[in-house]
Amino acid sequence: MRILVTNDDGIDAPGLCSLAEAAAKYGEVRIVAPDRERSACGHSMTMRDPLRVATVDWPGFKAYAVSGLPVDCVNVGIQVAWEGQCDLVLSGINAGPNLGFDVTYSGTAAAAMEAAINGVRGIAVSMAGFVSGAPIHFETGANWMGENLGALVTVPLGPLTFLNVNIPNVEPVEIRGMRVAPMGQRIYEERLEFREDPWGRPYYWQGGVQVLTSDQPGTDVAVVSQQFVSVTPVSVDWTSHAELDALKKALHA
Numbered sequence: 001m002r003i004l005v006t007n008d009d010g011i012d013a014p015g016l017c018s019l020a021e022a023a024a025k026y027g028e029v030r031i032v033a034p035d036r037e038r039s040a041c042g043h044s045m046t047m048r049d050p051l052r053v054a055t056v057d058w059p060g061f062k063a064y065a066v067s068g069l070p071v072d073c074v075n076v077g078i079q080v081a082w083e084g085q086c087d088l089v090l091s092g093i094n095a096g097p098n099l100g101f102d103v104t105y106s107g108t109a110a111a112a113m114e115a116a117i118n119g120v121r122g123i124a125v126s127m128a129g130f131v132s133g134a135p136i137h138f139e140t141g142a143n144w145m146g147e148n149l150g151a152l153v154t155v156p157l158g159p160l161t162f163l164n165v166n167i168p169n170v171e172p173v174e175i176r177g178m179r180v181a182p183m184g185q186r187i188y189e190e191r192l193e194f195r196e197d198p199w200g201r202p203y204y205w206q207g208g209v210q211v212l213t214s215d216q217p218g219t220d221v222a223v224v225s226q227q228f229v230s231v232t233p234v235s236v237d238w239t240s241h242a243e244l245d246a247l248k249k250a251l252h253a
């Protein structure tokens, strides 16, 4: 199997190394990642600047750093690093959760989405650690992916669909299992934090403190909080099919 490994935390991120090593049990790995951290860039694509691709010295793997975003890395990875012959794109392991609607902000998930758009299976992998500054158990993620990647690759999946995997940030033995789960909700309070610079000029930091996890049982948010790995199929087709008929009736009249 020809595997492209990318991320949004950048070429130097420890989670990238963990994922590449877990994937290597299943095939040949090539790494193409942003040359610096590009988290929360969503499905952005570089169109007004050139993409520079630098070879990176990485024992055991061909690796490249790209002066762009995760989506750019997937396209460079498939077309250049794998010369169009890529079977699987893995994105991560992200240093933080990508649960619920946060997936829309996620560069990690966007890389897997770009793979699906290219007709290649894409899997986004994140460590769901919620405490800022706490150590991240990438060994748990690598261990779990090493054991379960075969199943994730062979499970039937429709076109234009990718898998979003969140792994609880605990010791490997504390993982209780896997649950296929729909997207839940994470609720934030005051996304903008007001500050003043040393000259008294106002500015804002955007991030937001999560105040409430979803109490909808069975969602990705809920199962991860119960120390299960969540696996969510995500469709690139954002059409709300449930609304189509009612909308046609209302607007075609």
Ligand code: MN
Pocket (backbone or CB within 6 Å): 008, 009, 038, 039, 040, 094, 095, 108
């Ligand atoms: Mn990230």
